[in-house]
Amino acid sequence: MSPKPSPAPPPAPFVAVSSGKGGVGKTSLALNLALAMAGVGRRILLVDGDLGLANIDVMLGLDVRGTIRDVLAAGGDPREVLVTPAPNLAVLPASSGVPDMAALGPDDRSALEEVLEDLAADHDLVLVDTAAGIGPSVLWFNAFADRNLLVLTPDPTSLTDAYALVKVLCREHHRRRVTVVANMVRDDREARRIHDNLARVTERFLGLRPELLGAVPRDPAVERAVRAQVPLLRNDPDRPAARAVRELAERILTWLPRARGQAPRPARAHAREGGHHP
């Protein structure tokens, strides 16, 4: 009897990190989450999904060889533009000063989908740092992702803008599951309060209650790291914000498919069709 072929590894989950409002700490969070997960041996792909105003390379002080747009324009192997700032971590850089996804036609979007699927095959998890707001690229990445992580802060405008994003994701992209990270909070109580405030309106108007993954405290070390162009987890690993990010990373890692040989996750629906995901 011929040996059973070994089952294909389950596909790497895509996690979109977004926010209604800009400047809430989304990029710092995505970068440090990626580093924390890579630091425990998971192969992480961090995609700079802010296609018009790239930030991750700046936060890392990286020289980029090429960007997502170059890959889409010229074809070729997307691995050639990946940057590896740490073991197990690959960054797919974006460009700055170019129009958002609105300028990408349907062919570019399906090419982007192929590029992401191709790169995902080499990784355990893909984290996409999207632009802020509800622009076309934000919605596209969120519809493409398996999990939607939303960054909230105590600033009241962060709440109203987050509600706007959840509403579009729910009504137009049929998302029923949104996970919140409360950033720049004083304490856990404040984190629960802002999560509750969002949950009250989403439950009332959308019938959806986002879950709270956890919180990152307001910590001057985050700003110091951004200025130094050295990630927080390297610059100040023992600070409260760094510890909080590591805890969040551990929780996100529980989303990974457990092991080879288990039932694979259902195929990802087409982002362009506004696919429904679990």
Ligand SMILES: Nc1ncnc2c1ncn2[C@@H]1O[C@H](COP(=O)(O)OP(=O)(O)OP(=O)(O)O)[C@@H](O)[C@H]1O
């Ligand atoms: N937990 C925190 N404590 C203190 N400052 C923070 C914290 N998180 C982020 N910041 C600061 O907030 C600013 C914005 O952070 P960041 O660029 O990551 O936000 P963003 O949401 O990605 O912004 P944009 O939408 O413009 O890309 C930075 O100066 C960063 O240092």
